[in-house]
Structures are given as C-alpha cells and as structure tokens.
Amino acid sequence: TDVKKIAVLGGDGIGPEVVGEALKVLKKTEELFGYQFETEHGLFGGIAIDEKGTPLPQETLELCQSADAVLLGAVGGPKWDNNSKELRPETGLLGIRKALGLFSNIRPANVFDCLKEASTLKPEVLEGTDLIVVRELTGGIYFGEKFRREGENGQEAVDTCVYNVVEIERIVRQAFDIAMTRGKRLASVDKANVLETSRLWREVVIRVAEEYPEVELEHVLVDNCAMQLLRRPSSFDVIVTENMFGDILSDEAAMLTGSIGMLSSASLGEGSFGLYEPVHGSAPDIAGQGISNPIATILSVALMFRLTFGYHDAAQAIEDAVKEVLDAGHRTGDIATDKSKAIGTTAMGDLIVAAM
Amino acid sequence: TDVKKIAVLGGDGIGPEVVGEALKVLKKTEELFGYQFETEHGLFGGIAIDEKGTPLPQETLELCQSADAVLLGAVGGPKWDNNSKELRPETGLLGIRKALGLFSNIRPANVFDCLKEASTLKPEVLEGTDLIVVRELTGGIYFGEKFRREGENGQEAVDTCVYNVVEIERIVRQAFDIAMTRGKRLASVDKANVLETSRLWREVVIRVAEEYPEVELEHVLVDNCAMQLLRRPSSFDVIVTENMFGDILSDEAAMLTGSIGMLSSASLGEGSFGLYEPVHGSAPDIAGQGISNPIATILSVALMFRLTFGYHDAAQAIEDAVKEVLDAGHRTGDIATDKSKAIGTTAMGDLIVAAM
Ligand SMILES: CC(C)[C@H](C(=O)O)[C@@H](O)C(=O)O
Numbered sequence: 001t002d003v004k005k006i007a008v009l010g011g012d013g014i015g016p017e018v019v020g021e022a023l024k025v026l027k028k029t030e031e032l033f034g035y036q037f038e039t040e041h042g043l044f045g046g047i048a049i050d051e052k053g054t055p056l057p058q059e060t061l062e063l064c065q066s067a068d069a070v071l072l073g074a075v076g077g078p079k080w081d082n083n084s085k086e087l088r089p090e091t092g093l094l095g096i097r098k099a100l101g102l103f104s105n106i107r108p109a110n111v112f113d114c115l116k117e118a119s120t121l122k123p124e125v126l127e128g129t130d131l132i133v134v135r136e137l138t139g140g141i142y143f144g145e146k147f148r149r150e151g152e153n154g155q156e157a158v159d160t161c162v163y164n165v166v167e168i169e170r171i172v173r174q175a176f177d178i179a180m181t182r183g184k185r186l187a188s189v190d191k192a193n194v195l196e197t198s199r200l201w202r203e204v205v206i207r208v209a210e211e212y213p214e215v216e217l218e219h220v221l222v223d224n225c226a227m228q229l230l231r232r233p234s235s236f237d238v239i240v241t242e243n244m245f246g247d248i249l250s251d252e253a254a255m256l257t258g259s260i261g262m263l264s265s266a267s268l269g270e271g272s273f274g275l276y277e278p279v280h281g282s283a284p285d286i287a288g289q290g291i292s293n294p295i296a297t298i299l300s301v302a303l304m305f306r307l308t309f310g311y312h313d314a315a316q317a318i319e320d321a322v323k324e325v326l327d328a329g330h331r332t333g334d335i336a337t338d339k340s341k342a343i344g345t346t347a348m349g350d351l352i353v354a355a356m
Numbered sequence: 357t358d359v360k361k362i363a364v365l366g367g368d369g370i371g372p373e374v375v376g377e378a379l380k381v382l383k384k385t386e387e388l389f390g391y392q393f394e395t396e397h398g399l400f401g402g403i404a405i406d407e408k409g410t411p412l413p414q415e416t417l418e419l420c421q422s423a424d425a426v427l428l429g430a431v432g433g434p435k436w437d438n439n440s441k442e443l444r445p446e447t448g449l450l451g452i453r454k455a456l457g458l459f460s461n462i463r464p465a466n467v468f469d470c471l472k473e474a475s476t477l478k479p480e481v482l483e484g485t486d487l488i489v490v491r492e493l494t495g496g497i498y499f500g501e502k503f504r505r506e507g508e509n510g511q512e513a514v515d516t517c518v519y520n521v522v523e524i525e526r527i528v529r530q531a532f533d534i535a536m537t538r539g540k541r542l543a544s545v546d547k548a549n550v551l552e553t554s555r556l557w558r559e560v561v562i563r564v565a566e567e568y569p570e571v572e573l574e575h576v577l578v579d580n581c582a583m584q585l586l587r588r589p590s591s592f593d594v595i596v597t598e599n600m601f602g603d604i605l606s607d608e609a610a611m612l613t614g615s616i617g618m619l620s621s622a623s624l625g626e627g628s629f630g631l632y633e634p635v636h637g638s639a640p641d642i643a644g645q646g647i648s649n650p651i652a653t654i655l656s657v658a659l660m661f662r663l664t665f666g667y668h669d670a671a672q673a674i675e676d677a678v679k680e681v682l683d684a685g686h687r688t689g690d691i692a693t694d695k696s697k698a699i700g701t702t703a704m705g706d707l708i709v710a711a712m
C-alpha cells in the first residue's frame with residue numbers, strides 16, 4: 001500500500017482556515033485518482049507556544065520526521081511579537097527548516113493572467129513574467145553565531161554569515177537542475193564585490209556551471225537584482241541566491257506579480273521530502289472571518305504532488321481547477337476588483353473541489 | 357575669504373563626462389551668486405588603479421581630507437571586475453567612506469513629473485512618491501571581519517556583521533532629524549526576527565524615538581519593506597536602515613521612481629563635510645559617446661549646496677533650471693520617449709547653465 005503520510009501544521013492566523021480548504025482538495029484527489037493520504041495535525045508556531053510553551057514541540061518535529069511531506073499554513077501574529085526569541089513563532093520556522101534539513105526554498109513567482117491588473121507594475125512590463133527564486137535556507141547569517149558583547153562604544157551585536165562549499169554546491173546544483181527543466185537561464189545573485197561568502201559562492205557557481213553547458217548563466221549583484229526585477233521581470237527564469245538575499249528578493253518578486261495571495265512555495269532537502277506552504281503570511285487582521293484566499297495553499301498541495309510524490313496528473317487537475325474557477329470570475333476579497341462580489345474561503349475551496 | 361574647496365573625482369566610465377557638466381554649473385553659480393569655489397581633481401577608482409596601482413591613492417585621500425566637499429562621478433567597469441580585491445574600484449569606494457568617516461548615505465528617491473511614464477510602476481501607484489533612504493555606510497557586514505577557513509565540509513567563507521550602539525544611534529538620530537524637516541514619518545528597517553544586530557538596532561531606534569515624539573515611527577522587516585516599496589511607495593517618507601539592507605532597498609527605491617538617471621546622493625559624516633555623487637553607475641557601455649545624462653550629477657551639486665554649504669539660493673536655482681529644461685521637453689537618450697530627438701551630455705549641461 002502506498003499511503004502517503006502528510007503532516008499538517010495549520011499554524012496561526014488564517015493558517016488553519018486555508019489549510020482546511022487544501023485538505024478538501026486532498027480528499028477530492030483521493031476520490032478522483034485513487035491516491036491515498038494519511039494526514040495528521042501538529043501544533044506549530046504561536047499556537048504551539050500557547051499550548052506547549054514552545055513554537056516547535058518535539059512531537060510536532062517527530063510527526064514531520066515520520067511524514068512524507070509537510071503542509072504548513074502560516075505562523076506568527078502580534079500576540080507573540082514581543083516574546084523572547086525562544087518563544088517566537090519564527091524561531092519554530094527556523095528550527096523546523098534546520099531540523100528537517102530543508103536547505104532549499106523554491107518560490108515560483110508567476111503572474112496569473114486574470115490578476116495582471118492586481119500588480120502595481122504596468123501590464124506590459126509584467127507580460128510573460130514566470131520566474132522561480134531558489135533560496136538557500138539553512139545557512140548564512142540566519143544560522144551563524146550571534147551574540148552581544150561590550151565594546152569600546154558600548155554594547156555591540158554580532159551576526160556571523162558562514163557558507164561552506166558543500167552548502168553552496170547542493171543549492172546551486174539544484175537551481176541548475178530546475179533551470180534545465182525550464183528556460184535554461186540562471187541568474188546567480190551575490191554581493192561578490194563586498195562579501196567573502198559571496199566570492200566563495202561565485203567560485204562554486206562558476207565551477208558547477210561547467211556541468212551545465214546548456215544553461216545560460218549570469219551573475220547579478222544583489223542591489224542590481226533588486227532593480228532588474230523591477231525593470232525586466234520577464235527576463236528572469238531561475239534565480240539562485242543565499243538565505244538573506246533570497247528572503248528579500250523572493251518577497252520583492254512575489255509582490256511584483258500582484259499575485260501574492262496565489263503563490264505557493266516548497267522547502268526541500270536531499271530526498272523527495274518537502275515542506276509546502278503559501279508565500280503569504282498569517283494575516284492576523286483577517287483571521288477567523290472566513291474571507292482569506294485559500295488558493296496559494298491549494299496550489300501548495302499541487303506543488304507537493306509534483307515535487308514530492310510525482311503525482312503530476314493530480315497536480316495538473318488542481319491547477320486546472322483553480323484556473324477554471326478564476327476564469328469563471330470567482331474571487332476572494334484580496335483579489336477582487338469588485339469587493340462586493342467577493343466570495344469567502346470555504347466557497348472558494350468548494351468551487352475548486354467541484355471544478356476538479 | 358570664504359572659498360570652498362571641492363575635491364573632484366571623475367572616476368570611470370561616464371563619470372568624467374557627467375562631472376564635467378556639473379562643473380559648468382558650479383562655475384555659473386559663482387557668476388550668479390558670488391560664491392567662490394576652488395576645485396581640484398583627483399584620481400579614483402579604476403583610473404587610479406591604472407595610473408597609480410591602487411583605487412584610492414594616498415594623495416586623493418589627502419585631497420579629499422583637505423576639501424570642504426567631494427564631488428564624485430562613478431567608478432568601476434568590466435576592465436577591473438576580475439582584479440583581486442585590493443585592485444578593484446569598489447575597494448576604493450569602501451575605503452574612502454571609511455577613511456572620511458562617511459557613516460550616512462542619503463538617497464532621495466522622488467519622481468520627476470515629466471518622467472512618471474519612465475517607471476515600470478503604474479503612474480497612480482507612483483503618484484506622490486517622495487522618499488529618502490538613509491543608509492548606514494561604514495558598519496555592518498561590509499566592514500566586519502571576513503576570511504576563509506577549512507571546515508568539515510571543505511573550504512568555508514565567513515563575513516561578520518557588527519554594530520555597536522554608537523554607530524546605530526548616530527545614523528538613527530540623523531534619520532529622525534531629516535524626518536522632522538519633512539513628513540515626520542520614519543520607517544526603520546531591520547530583520548529583528550532573525551538577526552542580533554537588528555534586535556540591537558531596534559532597541560536603539562525605540563530609545564532615540566523618545567526624543568522625537570512628533571515623528572510617526574514604524575518598524576518594518578526588510579523582506580516586507582521590499583514588498584511595501586512596490587505596493588505603497590508614496591506612503592514612505594524617510595527610511596533608515598543598516599548598510600547591506602540599505603544597499604538593496606535604496607536601489608529598489610531608486611528604480612521604482614523611473615528616474616534613476618536623475619537621482620543624486622550624499623554621504624555624510626559628523627560635520628558638514630560630504631561626498632556627493634549620482635545614484636547611477638559608471639555605465640561603461642555608453643562611456644565616451646557623449647550621450648550620458650548629467651542631471652543626477654548636476655543635482656548632486658545642488659544637494660552639496662544644501663547640505664554642506666547651506667547655499668539654498670543657488671541650490672534652488674539649479675533645481676529650477678533642471679525643471680525648466682525638462683519641462684521644455686529636452687531629454688537625453690536614457691529618459692527620452694522619442695530617442696531620435698535625444699540630446700547629448702554637453703547640450704543638456706549647456707541648456708541647464710543657460711536656464712540658470
Ligand atoms: C519569519 C521569517 C523568519 C522568515 C524568514 O526570514 O526566512 C520569513 O520571512 C520567510 O521568508 O519565510
């Protein structure tokens with residue numbers, strides 16, 4: 001029996017409600033395609049802090065480790081913002097990435113035709129934009145030593161950014177592999193004119209590139225990339241970069257599509273295991289009102305099917321259903337031009353299930 | 357006699373030609389307002405590498421130290437891109453900032469009415485955008501210890517990001533001061549959910565904010581700021597942030613205005629001394645063709661008049677002249693809609709001088 005086990009972490013804010021709709025889609029897939037899933041819920045983020053005193057309880061971690069994939073809603077909210085470091089939802093997020101060895105964050109930023117108008121960029125600039133940011137997720141300044149000390153000028157704080165050849169190589173190779181399945185263009189983003197880690201990064205990229213003669217490679221400085229994403233977004237295919245730069249650039253890329261309520265992401269390690277989550281956050285301001293957009297989370301399930309399970313038929317069915325519902329004019333509030341006609345979270349989920 | 361000494365560093369690429377036009381404007385100011393300037397040229401950047409074997413020769417540094425202000429064109433180009441660190445133009449730039457104690461980089465990003473169309477953002481989104489990025493310029497990961505070492509996983513590279521309370525306080529105070537002269541809104545950008553330096557940064561900002569009760573303060577995470585700049589650019593007034601984030605965000609902000617050929621910047625230290633330069637780079641691809649846009653450099657002179665000399669009348673005259681020439685429809689190639697009607701670098705400079 002090939003039952004796939006999925007750890008489900010609803011998290012905070014709108015997390016549980018959007019995950020709820022994604023689970024309906026999962027169920028429908030079982031009916032339609034005969035795949036079998038076993039889902040088990042775990043506490044994670046703020047809710048885990050409230051109920052277990054830690055954002056990443058041991059049993060949640062074990063649940064994830066025993067699963068084939070993780071579906072995550074979102075974590076965080078003002079309630080926990082002023083907590084000490086160990087009691088913050090983000091600490092759980094960083095902890096789970098590290099503990100599960102998820103060194104690669106993959107964020108497609110594409111434009112949904114029917115949402116072109118939602119972008120603040122001109123439609124003609126956006127035309128054809130379909131890029132993927134591959135972000136290193138378990139290294140760099142996020143995980144280097146951090147501390148305070150007394151210096152000559154009072155207290156000082158230190159963060160350390162470290163990268164080794166192995167860490168760089170595996171993420172870069174993955175980015176090249178992805179580029180090979182797409183437009184065969186890779187932009188490697190660094191700050192090699194200033195940072196030692198970036199110089200090592202660039203050396204490794206140049207070396208790995210020899211294995212991919214078909215891929216057109218460009219090195220882009222991070223500041224320049226922040227500009228080029230605005231000037232010529234459609235010229236990018238795959239962008240690969242280190243953790244901190246990836247955090248900033250993937251958000252910029254997501255926002256410029258105008259489709260941020262629709263974008264999914266995958267965090268991957270060595271094997272097929274992956275954690276899937278919408279790009280948008282926990283949106284505490286609209287949580288519990290039943291108005292959030294479940295599409296990004298539903299598309300995260302499709303991404304899970306493609307990247308972890310290889311269920312391309314089911315992934316396609318989900319993606320087609322989303323397209324059909326949007327083409328029919330249905331919109332949640334965040335993407336509606338006419339807010340008065342907006343539908344709710346469950347209505348959107350139901351429509352997508354029906355369209356499948 | 358109140359003769360102001362200006363060190364002039366043309367630099368590389370289009371640097372010397374745009375600086376040449378700015379010097380014409382300087383001369384015209386002498387005639388019109390009776391101010392007196394003594395200018396002295398120094399070698400800096402790639403040209404200094406070629407002629408002196410170092411991007412920042414000692415005599416250039418001494419020239420700057422003896423001056424009241426520095427006017428810089430731009431540095432860098434493919435010719436020096438593969439040089440070792442000590443022989444790269446950027447190293448000169450970092451060196452001059454540190455040696456002159458220029459801890460603050462001020463980059464206004466405003467939209468020139470006549471150039472609204474040049475932005476890739478929709479005009480209605482851009483409407484009213486007029487912000488300043490205040491970037492810390494002599495600390496952080498740019499200047500922390502950097503090295504390579506052998507680790508378990510082969511070679512590793514390390515960069516260190518360090519900030520002390522004094523460094524943060526002086527830049528933050530300056531940003532609050534600037535906000536007081538403008539819209540009284542300050543966005544402090546950090547990554548306090550991950551970085552120790554950001555947590556210290558935020559603590560200092562909160563403490564200094566008590567001295568500025570009139571300023572409306574918001575803390576924005578750097579990834580979110582990269583998004584908000586796209587979503588609501590006109591809602592920002594002053595943005596203050598550390599060196600690396602400022603590098604990325606100021607370029608993003610500059611690009612979204614569509615006016616990057618027009619933007620000037622100031623790098624300031626403790627007193628009135630400052631280094632002024634256009635935001636755009638050395639554009640080696642168009643250097644020597646006489647087609648570059650001198651306006652950003654000319655406006656850098658106006659900024660110098662305002663911030664270092666307090667010559668507001670002359671600054672105003674320059675800014676008005678630029679506006680007049682643009683309103684009359686004159687354009688260099690980079691900002692022309694009809695490229696066939698574009699005028700050259702010296703023609704643009706001459707028109708601005710005449711309009712003064
Ligand atoms: C919440 C935060 C720690 C996290 C990050 O910076 O990685 C988030 O911004 C993200 O991109 O997933």
Ligand SMILES: CC(C)[C@H](C(=O)O)[C@@H](O)C(=O)O
Binds near residue numbers: 193223449603
């Ligand atoms: C050339 C480079 C070192 C420099 C920087 O990163 O500070 C540049 O990008 C800038 O913003 O002035």
